[in-house]
Amino acid sequence: MSHQSQFRLLGQRRFGPFFLTQLAGAFNDNLLKQVLVLLVTFHASDYTNLAPGAITSLAGGIFILPFVLFSAMAGQLADRYDKARLIQIVKGAELAIMAIASVGFYLHSLSLLLAALFLMGTHSTFFGPAKYSLLPRVLEESELVGGNGLLEMGTFVSILVGTLCAGILVAATTDPLLLSVALLAVAAFGLASSLFIPANGSAAPDLVVGWNLFGQTWDIVVRAHRVRAVWLSLLGISWFWFFGASFLSQLPVLVHDQLHASEIVVTLLLGVFAIGVAIGSLLCERMSGGRVEWGLVPFGSIGMSLFAGDMYFAASGFPAGAVPYDFATFVGTHGSLRMLVDIGLLGLFGGFFNVPLYATMQSRSQKSEQSRIVAANNVLNALFMVVAAGMGAALSSLAFTPSQVIGVCAILNALVAAYIYGLLPEFLWRFVAWMLVHTVYRVRLVGADHIPASGGAVLAPNHISYADAFIVAAASPRPIRFVMDHRIFRSPVLGWLYRAAGAIPIAPARESPEILARAYDAIAKALAEGELVCIFPEGRLSADGELGEMRRGIVEIVERTPVPVIPMAIQGLQQSIFARASRGSVKGRVVFGRRISVTAAAPMNPGTWDLSSLQATMRNMLGSPHEVPDHVPAALM
Numbered sequence: 005m006s007h008q009s010q011f012r013l014l015g016q017r018r019f020g021p022f023f024l025t026q027l028a029g030a031f032n033d034n035l036l037k038q039v040l041v042l043l044v045t046f047h048a049s050d051y052t053n054l055a056p057g058a059i060t061s062l063a064g065g066i067f068i069l070p071f072v073l074f075s076a077m078a079g080q081l082a083d084r085y086d087k088a089r090l091i092q093i094v095k096g097a098e099l100a101i102m103a104i105a106s107v108g109f110y111l112h113s114l115s116l117l118l119a120a121l122f123l124m125g126t127h128s129t130f131f132g133p134a135k136y137s138l139l140p141r142v143l144e145e146s147e148l149v150g151g152n153g154l155l156e157m158g159t160f161v162s163i164l165v166g167t168l169c170a171g172i173l174v175a176a177t178t179d180p181l182l183l184s185v186a187l188l189a190v191a192a193f194g195l196a197s198s199l200f201i202p203a204n205g206s207a208a209p210d211l212v213v214g215w216n217l218f219g220q221t222w223d224i225v226v227r228a229h230r231v232r233a234v235w236l237s238l239l240g241i242s243w244f245w246f247f248g249a250s251f252l253s254q255l256p257v258l259v260h261d262q263l264h265a266s267e268i269v270v271t272l273l274l275g276v277f278a279i280g281v282a283i284g285s286l287l288c289e290r291m292s293g294g295r296v297e298w299g300l301v302p303f304g305s306i307g308m309s310l311f312a313g314d315m316y317f318a319a320s321g322f323p324a325g326a327v328p329y330d331f332a333t334f335v336g337t338h339g340s341l342r343m344l345v346d347i348g349l350l351g352l353f354g355g356f357f358n359v360p361l362y363a364t365m366q367s368r369s370q371k372s373e374q375s376r377i378v379a380a381n382n383v384l385n386a387l388f389m390v391v392a393a394g395m396g397a398a399l400s401s402l403a404f405t406p407s408q409v410i411g412v413c414a415i416l417n418a419l420v421a422a423y424i425y426g427l428l429p430e431f432l433w434r435f436v437a438w439m440l441v442h443t444v445y446r447v448r449l450v451g452a453d454h455i456p457a458s459g460g461a462v463l464a465p466n467h468i469s470y471a472d473a474f475i476v477a478a479a480s481p482r483p484i485r486f487v488m489d490h491r492i493f494r495s496p497v498l499g500w501l502y503r504a505a506g507a508i509p510i511a512p513a514r515e516s517p518e519i520l521a522r523a524y525d526a527i528a529k530a531l532a533e534g535e536l537v538c539i540f541p542e543g544r545l546s547a548d549g550e551l552g553e554m555r556r557g558i559v560e561i562v563e564r565t566p567v568p569v570i571p572m573a574i575q576g577l578q579q580s581i582f583a584r585a586s587r588g589s590v591k592g593r594v595v596f597g598r599r600i601s602v603t604a605a606a607p608m609n610p611g612t613w614d615l616s617s618l619q620a621t622m623r624n625m626l627g628s629p630h631e632v633p634d635h636v637p638a639a640l641m
Contacts, residue, residue, distance in 0.1 A: 010150030010289045018142040019151060021200035022135075025095060026155060027162045028194030029131060032098065033124055034166030035173075036105060036187060037067060040117050042174040064393070066118055070125040071386035075133070076220035079379025082133040083208040083372065087141070088201040090134045095195040098127050102191045106184030132382050137374035140366040141204050145457075146481075148363040149297070150289035156359055157282040160351075164278035168271060208372040221383060227373060228380035236424055237364040238381045240301065243420050244358045246388040250413050251312065251350075252277070253396050258406035263322050265329040272331065273347055280348040284355020292360065298431050299438025299478075300356045305421035307353025309414045315346040316411035433505035437478040440471060444598065445576075449479040451604035454570055457482075460531035461607065464558060465572035466551050466622055467540035470498075472574055476538055477505070479602040485530045487539040490519050508537075510557070524564065531565040541618065549578035551623055554615040568607035571618060573625035576600035 013019040040063055082090055101123045108116030135155075143151045173186060214220045229235045252274070259270045284304075292300060322339045334340050369377040399409050425431045455461070463484065465476055473486050486502065490509035493499040508530070510523035530537050543555035562569060576599055603625050608618065 010147070010154055010286070013143075013147065013151060013154060017200060017202055019154075021197045022091070022138060022142075023154060023158060024197040025091060025194050025201065026135060027158045028190050028197065029095070029098070029128065030159045030162035031166040031169075032102070032187060032190045032194065033067075033128055034163050035170050035190065036102075036124055037063060037121060038167045038170030039174055039183060039187075040121060042170060043178065044114065063118065063121055065390075066122045067125040068386050068389060070122065070129040071132075071382045072221075073217055074126060074129045075379040075382040075386075076217060076224050076376075077213070077215070078130040078382075079133040079224055079376035080211060080213045080220065081130070082137055082375030082378075084206060084211040084213055086203050086206055087134040087138045087375070088198075088203050091131065091138075091201060092195070092198045094127055094131050094134070095191070095198040098124070098191040099188065099195060101127060102184070102187040105187055106180065109180035109183050129382065133375035133378040136362065136366065136378040136381075137207070138201075138204065140371070140374060141207070142202075145367055148367055149292050149359060152359050152362045152366075153285040153288045153355075156285035156355060156362070160278045160281045160285070164275055167274065171271065207374065211372075224376045224380040225383060228369075228377050231368055233368045234365055234377060237361045237368070238377075238384055240361045240424055241358060241365070241381055242384040242388040243417075243424075244354060244361075245385045246392045247308065247312075247413055247417055248354065249389045249392040250396055251410060253393070254406040254409050258319060258410070262319055262405060262407055263329065263334070265334045266331070268331045269329065269334050272334075273344070276344050276348045277351040280351025281355045281358075282351075284352035285359050286355075287352075288356060288359040291356075297360055297434065297438060298364065299434035299436075300360045301431050302421065302425060302435035303438070304353045304355070304357025305417060308350060308357060309418040309421070311346045311350040311353065312410055312414035312417065315343060315350065316407050316414060318342045318346055319407035319410070320405075433477070433501060436501060437474040440474045440478065445471075445475070445600045446598070447475060447479050448599065448601045449604070450601060451606075452481065454604040454606050455480060455482065455536070456568070456607070459534050460565065460567040461536055462531070462558065462561060462567060462569045463536060463538040463572055463604075464541045464569055464618065464622070465538065465574050465602070466546070466626065467542050467544065468546045468549050468574060469577040470545070471577065472540070473502075473505075473507075473538070475574060475577070475600060475602060476572065480536065482536050484536045484538045485527075487523065487527060487537065489544075490516070524561065527561050528565045531561075531567050537561075541615075551619070551626055554619050556615065558618070559615060562610055566610035568609055569613065569618065570607050571605040571621045571625065573603045573605075573622060574600070575603070575626065 014023060101120055104123065105117060105120035107113070108120060139151050139155070140148060169186075173183065177183075214223070228238055255273055256270050259265045259267075259273070263269065288297075288300060291297070318339055322343070323337065329337060365377060365381060366374060396409060399412065404412070455463075463476065463480070465472060473488070477484055477486075484505075486505065486507040487510050488502055488507045490511045493502060493507075493509050508523050508526045509519060511519040513520050527537055527539075539558055539561065541554045541558045542552040543557065544552065546552055558569065605621055605625060608621070613621075
């Protein structure tokens with residue numbers, strides 16, 4: 005597929021108005037919440053006799069509570085009715101909520117302000133399922149990662165700007181009129197932009213909405229659990245929010261108690277983190293070649309643990325000042341640059357971790373229940389953040405310093421990541437393939453449109469190196485089940501990786517008829533279920549880099565399960581260190597950036613080919629690597 009910038013979506017009606025609506029909502033959520041916190045912190049006597057710390061904790065809990073209570077109902081409504089119209093109703097309600105907050109400012113009523121905050125949490129609860137399930141309805145699958153990247157970037161930037169504007173606004177004035185005008189203006193902008201979101205119909209028009217909050221909540225969680233990839237994606241997203249909530253909650257205390265710096269440094273660190281997440285989210289589309297790339301998830305989790313761990317060491321060794329550091333003094337102090345780089349890269353890798361999981365959640369769930377899956381995600385996110393708050397409080401009571409809590413987060417992140425990847429090893433398989441083609445090789449896929457978007461098919465590439473499977477896997481827009489010689493599964497590393505990818509071991513009939521029979525059964529089952537299966541028809545690795553004779557195995561596979569066969573040609577690996585032909589050769593060294601091409605020919609339908617025609621097609625492809633029609637799309641990954 006030819007690459008197109010994700011930013012083009014901003015100028016299209018199917019995405020642009022929705023994007024602006026999301027930005028306004030995220031901004032107003034944080035503007036209201038932060039204004040409330042700052043007012044009761046610095047002007048507490050005007051609102052309450054309670055301690056500011058208690059109000060801050062209460063405000064956080066009140067905002068999260070609707071996600072637990074109403075997510076199930078929100079998911080049902082978003083599946084039952086047109087998502088665009090539902091968003092418009094929710095944005096209309098936001099105007100009324102801001103009017104309630106305005107009255108609270110005028111009356112200095114903490115109760116009314118907390119009620120408005122609860123209602124804004126409810127607003128976000130109903131907005132979320134419609135928001136995330138709208139994307140797969142208006143975007144192509146190749147646009148999902150880019151769209152989610154833009155959405156996550158915009159959300160984190162809006163959170164940051166909303167928080168900063170709250171600080172500037174409260175520092176400049178406490179005039180209820182100005183506070184009300186700001187909140188109402190943003191709500192009005194969000195409503196206006198939502199009116200331009202085009203209608204997209206109902207995903208489940210016959211759905212009967214259930215009003216039992218707890219029963220329906222349990223139902224959506226069970227529904228999400230049915231598809232393993234979706235469920236693990238939800239757990240991964242919820243873990244990201246657990247990690248983020250745990251980490252960010254320590255920043256104010258870290259700045260005050262360990263860094264001995266002023267409040268402006270907290271804003272600086274939060275800003276760098278948000279910018280890192282925004283950049284990482286945007287880069288996902290470029291790094292994944294416009295498709296849902298699971299390989300970025302392990303990459304992201306590794307970076308999160310590394311830079312959170314380094315921040316623990318950087319903060320622990322930061323020199324204490326005689327007086328609190330202001331902005332300029334902090335930036336000029338030895339060790340501050342290291343901390344800023346750590347938190348920025350932590351956010352960057354968090355974007356790599358989070359965006360593919362959202363795209364997986366959307367692409368792997370059924371269209372008729374996508375909103376309920378998003379609602380289940382919101383419930384899990386809220387629960388994980390509550391547990392994160394409890395863990396932070398427990399560790400603080402045990403005299404853990406903020407930097408030690410961050411260190412604990414880094415260790416827990418590594419353990420949880422290992423657990424998730426153990427449950428769904430395809431994450432790691434894709435990671436190895438992705439790393440290989442983004443470090444050692446540059447892979448060009450020619451004829452991507454010849455690989456079917458759905459349904460069973462057999463891929464038949466030539467076999468010239470031990471890296472062929474990884475190259476084909478990285479080039480393919482769909483997951484692949486590889487058929488591999490059973491002896492390779494004895495290797496501790498390669499065997500584990502191939503088993504992780506669901507590879508099918510096979511053996512010649514003369515060597516093990518039992519393994520061969522099991523392989524044919526597994527291949528037939530995979531093809532019947534609409535999977536891609538890849539078999540190297542030569543049956544062995546080429547000794548000289550040339551195409552060898554075809555074996556009959558591929559014929560028997562297609563005779564048993566008639567599906568298209570797609571000849572493929574891998575070129576550029578003949579002189580690779582992974583090729584048998586280059587062993588002992590100077591040319592067989594590692595050359596970073598080596599260009600590899602993978603060409604897919606038009607599918608050969610059952611009954612229209614035999615081994616000789618398959619071999620002739622592959623030989624022609626290998627003999628004329630540059631004779632590709634101009635209209636055939638190519639992707640440089």
